[in-house]
Every structure is written in C-alpha cells, then in structure tokens.
Amino acid sequence: MKATLFLFALIFLGLAPLAAQTTAEWKPTMHEVTFSSDGETQAKMEIDQGYRFADLELEERSFHLFFNRDNASLKNARIVEPQSKLQIARGKGSYFWGNARFEFVGGEVYKIKRKKNVNGYEIIGPYGTLFKIENHAMTKVSTYNEHDFLAQAFFVFERIKVTQSRPSDVIIYTSNYYPVTSNK
Numbered sequence: 001m002k003a004t005l006f007l008f009a010l011i012f013l014g015l016a017p018l019a020a021q022t023t024a025e026w027k028p029t030m031h032e033v034t035f036s037s038d039g040e041t042q043a044k045m046e047i048d049q050g051y052r053f054a055d056l057e058l059e060e061r062s063f064h065l066f067f068n069r070d071n072a073s074l075k076n077a078r079i080v081e082p083q084s085k086l087q088i089a090r091g092k093g094s095y096f097w098g099n100a101r102f103e104f105v106g107g108e109v110y111k112i113k114r115k116k117n118v119n120g121y122e123i124i125g126p127y128g129t130l131f132k133i134e135n136h137a138m139t140k141v142s143t144y145n146e147h148d149f150l151a152q153a154f155f156v157f158e159r160i161k162v163t164q165s166r167p168s169d170v171i172i173y174t175s176n177y178y179p180v181t182s183n184k
Contacts, residue, residue: 030055033156035149045153051161055082056153063088063150065157072161074100074112079150089150102151110151123155131155 030046043058045065053066062083068076077091086105093099095114102110113124120133127144130152138159143149 031160033160035153035156043149043153045157047157047160050166051164054153054157056150058146058149063153065154067161072158077102077154077158079154089147091154102147102154104147108147110147112151125151131159133159 029049031049033045033047035043035045043056045054045056047054052070053064056063056065062081064080064082066078066080067073068078074091074095075093077089078087079089080087089102089104091101092103093101095112098113100112100114102112104110110125112130115122115124119135122129122133123131125148127148129141130143130148132139132141138156141152143152
C-alpha cells in the first residue's frame with residue numbers, strides 16, 4: 001500500500017512541472033510607439049526595454065528591426081520578417097562616404113543622405129524626406145510606399161535607441177568569442 005501511494009505521488013510530482021511549463025506564456029514588457037496616417041491605417045512598434053530590437057506590425061504583417069551585434073551604425077541595420085525568417089532589408093555603406101543605403105530583398109536599393117542642420121538633421125531617401133528631426137523632436141513626414149515606411153520606422157527605432165538609456169535592471173552581456181569549428 002505504501003509503495004503504491006509512493007509511486008502515485010512520485011508520478012504526480014513528476015508530471016506537475018511538465019504541465020506548468022507547457023501552459024505558461026512569457027512575454028517581456030515593451031515600449032509601444034504608434035504610427036498613424038490620414039486614413040485609418042495604423043502601425044504599431046513595440047521596442048524592447050533594453051533597446052536591442054523592435055517589432056513592427058503593419059496591416060497583418062510583422063517585421064523585426066534590430067542592429068546586428070547591437071552596434072548602432074547603418075551598415076549593421078537589419079529588417080527581418082519573423083514568420084519566414086527572411087531578411088527583408090539590410091543597411092550598407094556610411095553617411096561619411098555618401099554611399100549609405102538600404103538594400104531590400106527584391107533588389108531595390110534605397111540611397112540615403114543625411115543632411116545636418118543646427119537643431120537636428122534630415123534623412124533624405126529616393127522619393128524625398130524619410131525622417132526629420134527639428135529642435136530635438138521628430139517631425140511628421142509622409143511616406144511613398146512600404147519600403148519608405150520600413151526605412152522610416154527603422155530611423156524612428158534608431159532615434160529612440162540613441163536618445164534613451166537602458167534601465168538599470170536590464171544588463172546585457174556580449175562576447176567577441178567566435179567558435180572555430182572544423183569543416184567536417
């Protein structure tokens with residue numbers, strides 16, 4: 001009797017943690033930014049508390065915006081579609097040499113210029129102004145198509161990342177260790 005009771009207790013204690021781990025959902029708290037247009041189209045961007053990545057939702061599509069290795073330069077900019085894990089766009093070049101651009105998966109290249117002024121700067125794309133900072137605040141700018149909007153959303157994420165500091169309870173460890181493996 002005691003052996004049977006002990007066996008049932010052991011089975012119950014072994015299965016309880018498995019059920020608890022499969023039903024729980026964990027999602028980190030995110031900062032939310034809402035984009036709106038003259039029509040009813042709205043996009044929502046959720047930014048990680050550590051400002052490492054942003055998730056953008058636009059008309060039932062979602063995009064993941066981040067800097068490769070958390071290095072905030074244009075050549076490390078990435079836009080990925082999370083469902084298919086397809087890289088939609090990547091940043092290349094630099095503003096200094098005048099070859100800054102976003103290269104999209106369809107082969108479209110968006111050349112970008114950065115024009116500085118006393119109280120801000122302006123990012124100019126192939127169809128006009130993509131992003132504008134005046135008096136240290138973001139100014140309303142309209143976009144031409146989806147690629148313009150994705151580039152604009154990335155610059156909004158970059159501006160938030162640059163101007164905000166991480167909270168003290170978020171600690172990010174990085175390493176320069178790259179494992180060397182054989183070609184077998």
